[in-house]
Amino acid sequence: HARTAQSGEDEGPTVVAHRGASAYAPENTLAAVDKAAELGIRWVENDVQRTRDGELVVLHDDSLRRTTDVEEVFPDRSPWKVKDFTAAEIARLDAGSWFGSEYAGARVPTLKQYVERVEHNHQKLLLELKNPQLYPGIEQQTLKVLANEGWLDRRHVAGRLVVQSFSADSIRTVHEIKPAVKTGFLGTPPVSDLPEYAGFTDQINPSHGSLSVSYVSSVHAFTGPHGRPMEVFAWTVDDAATARRIAGYDVDGIITNKPDVVREAVGEE
Ligand code: G3P
């Protein structure tokens, strides 16, 4: 079984609700955070981007089209990129109806609203800087929102927050600005590059399809910037058989749209 950053004891991997409990509620909404909480899931993952007028919002795609009614509300604004809409415009959109009528009226949360809900629910946050190349300075800005919400105090940075990205530059920047904040790199760097990554990232978080026992043990062999073995959180695993196989690789976490299914398969954090 996997180690965890907190205890170092043998136990199941940490279960992370991907975009919230997104198999059961519309992804990246407060409803998906609450659904994870209802299921007793402590960690939620989200995706952070920036509006035209500089507000940080939680959405996966760089376009609003798939997960909101933006095409109906603003028919002339193709291709409906987040960065081309103001926060006030985005606040008008319905981000729930596409998923199910019972979620009609769910909104695209601002990062501030999102963090406040995670705090309210006593949950923990795996925050992804999505497409950071589109949003210069988003690292500093995200840290500022987190600081304003009280999320950069010792208690939060020690065990309730990880900032991850597919961009190594972006998480290196986060590490340089606020070394106390834990970071994760989304991808599978060659083992020969792991010593460099260990300088600025606590986690190597690969697609589960690219994992092997030996890769996980290679990652664990390096000490991350906070003096602990680098961890591996694998995504996105939604079935019990795959979850058991990946847990058998000794991963530290599994990121899943169906956190109840994965927890049942691999045991609790
Ligand atoms: O947390 C890992 C996972 O979210 C990365 O892929 O496309 O779902 O953001 P994506």
Ligand code: CA
């Ligand atoms: Ca993500």
